[in-house]
Structure formats: structure tokens, C-alpha cells
Amino acid sequence: MRLILLGPPGSGKGTQGAWLSSRYGIPAISTGDILREAVRQGTELGKKAKRYMDAGELVPDEVIIGLIEERLSEPDCAKGFILDGFPRTVPQAEALEELMNRRGWPLDAVLSLEVPDDEIVQRSVNRRVCEKCGRVFNLLTDPPPPDGKCPVCGGRIIQRDDDNEETVRARLRVYNEQTAPLKEYYEKRGKLIRVDGVGSIEEVRSRIEAALKQVAE
Ligand code: AP5
Numbered sequence: 001m002r003l004i005l006l007g008p009p010g011s012g013k014g015t016q017g018a019w020l021s022s023r024y025g026i027p028a029i030s031t032g033d034i035l036r037e038a039v040r041q042g043t044e045l046g047k048k049a050k051r052y053m054d055a056g057e058l059v060p061d062e063v064i065i066g067l068i069e070e071r072l073s074e075p076d077c078a079k080g081f082i083l084d085g086f087p088r089t090v091p092q093a094e095a096l097e098e099l100m101n102r103r104g105w106p107l108d109a110v111l112s113l114e115v116p117d118d119e120i121v122q123r124s125v126n127r128r129v130c131e132k133c134g135r136v137f138n139l140l141t142d143p144p145p146p147d148g149k150c151p152v153c154g155g156r157i158i159q160r161d162d163d164n165e166e167t168v169r170a171r172l173r174v175y176n177e178q179t180a181p182l183k184e185y186y187e188k189r190g191k192l193i194r195v196d197g198v199g200s201i202e203e204v205r206s207r208i209e210a211a212l213k214q215v216a217e
Pocket of ligand 1: 007008009010011012013014015016030031032033035052053054056057058059060064084085086087088092123124126127128136137138139141142162171197198199200201202204
């Protein structure tokens with residue numbers, strides 16, 4: 001299975017990607033997580049990416065395309081993968097298409113999670129994440145334990161630097177201008193499946209399951 005999860009910031013790509021990864025036994029690859037880890041480790045990539053991320057802007061295409069080419073060359077991607085947060089621009093989508101054609105990898109589907117802007121802001125400002133393993137929580141719908149420690153790995157639970165309202169609104173603007181056009185790109189290729197992303201995490205998961213049954217048939 002080779003899937004792309006498309007959707008505005010905070011639409012649930014990471015949440016649903018984690019479940020899809022265990023369901024299909026393939027990696028969920030989040031360019032945002034890779035960049036945040038690079039920032040945490042203070043690598044050259046992290047230094048370059050941080051100022052874009054803090055402003056809610058996209059990291060330049062050439063940086064991201066190189067990073068994803070490297071990640072998709074790893075052996076765990078041979079059987080399939082779920083891409084969360086990539087591609088985000090038409091040049092990124094073209095580079096991915098070229099890479100997948102070169103390797104003879106068909107794309108199964110692009111799931112577009114549809115969530116209105118006001119709910120996006122609510123979800124994002126209330127999100128908390130484990131600094132170590134990336135487990136996602138939400139103060140309103142899935143609160144972290146009161147001791148502030150991740151129940152999975154014991155890591156510290158924090159708020160992402162870009163999860164304040166001003167930056168979330170900037171990320172939404174960037175999404176609408178640069179990423180939303182990818183819906184048309186994949187619709188033309190017959191790959192786009194729109195999924196209503198409003199409702200409980202389980203309800204959205206069931207809609208995704210139903211959509212993917214059609215793909216597998
Ligand atoms: P990235 O980390 O990819 O951020 P994003 O796309 O903005 O997406 P998020 O991680 O914010 O949200 P999500 O959709 O995964 O939602 P989640 O499941 O956590 O990118 C960060 C930055 O890195 C970018 O701004 C950019 O600078 C850079 N970058 C990354 N990729 C790039 C690329 N390809 N090109 C250029 N730059 C790139 O859910 C959100 C919250 O809602 C959680 O608290 C969750 O618990 C809750 N929730 C989830 N589902 C539900 C539900 N159904 N009901 C209620 N609450 C829910």
C-alpha cells in the first residue's frame with residue numbers, strides 16, 4: 001500500500017497515519033517529524049528548516065525532496081509507505097511521481113482529510129506531543145496524563161513551537177495557497193479520495209477504512 005495523507009495542519013494526518021502504519025505494517029513518514037528531529041539535534045538541516053517552521057512557511061522544495069528521496073530509499077519502504085505532510089507543493093508532487101515511476105511503484109490513493117478552519121485552530125492550539133516518541137495528545141479530546149510524562153516512552157509532553165494561533169493561521173494560509181492545489185493534481189490522476197475529517201478519531205478512521213476497501217477491491 002502506498003498512500004498520501006493530504007490535509008490542512010491539525011486535520012489528523014499524524015493521528016490517522018499512526019493507525020494506518022500499524023494496520024498495514026508499513027512506515028508512516030512525516031516530513032514535519034523528520035524536520036523537528038533535525039531541529040532538536042541541531043543538524044545543518046535543522047538549522048536551515050527552523051526559521052521557516054517557526055514562521056509557518058514551507059521549507060524550500062529542494063531540501064524536502066532530497067530528504068524524502070533519502071528516506072524512501074531505506075529498506076522498510078520497499079513494501080509500501082504512508083506519506084504525511086509530503087508532497088505539499090506541485091514541484092514536490094512532480095518529483096515524487098518521477099521517483100515512484102522510476103522505481104515502478106504505483107500510488108494507491110491520496111486521502112484528503114477535510115476539516116474547516118475554526119476546528120483546525122482549536123485542534124492545533126490544544127495539541128500536545130511527546131518530545132521523544134511523537135505520540136500526539138489533545139487537551140480537549142485526548143488529554144495527556146497529569147504528570148506530563150508520555151505513557152508510551154516516559155518522554156516529556158510539550159506544545160510544539162508552531163502550535164500558537166498566529167502561526168496556525170499562517171500555516172493555514174500557506175496550505176490554501178500552495179498545498180490545496182494538489183487536490184486538483186491528484187483528482188486529474190484519479191487518485192483523490194476526500195474524507196470528512198470532522199467527528200471522533202474513531203469515526204474518521206472508519207471512513208478511511210471504508211474508502212481504502214474500495215481501493216483494494
Ligand atoms: P507538519 O508537522 O507536517 O505539520 P502540519 O501539516 O501542519 O500537520 P500537523 O502535524 O500540524 O497536523 P496533523 O494533520 O498531523 O494533525 P494531528 O494528527 O497531529 O509540518 C510542520 C512544518 O514543517 C510546516 O509548517 C513546514 O514548515 C515544514 N514542513 C513539513 N513538511 C514539509 C514539506 N513537505 N514541504 C515544506 N515544508 C514542510 O492532529 C492535530 C490535533 O487534533 C491533535 O491534538 C489530535 O489529537 C487532534 N485530533 C486528531 N483527529 C481528531 C478528531 N477526529 N477529532 C478531534 N481531535 C482530533
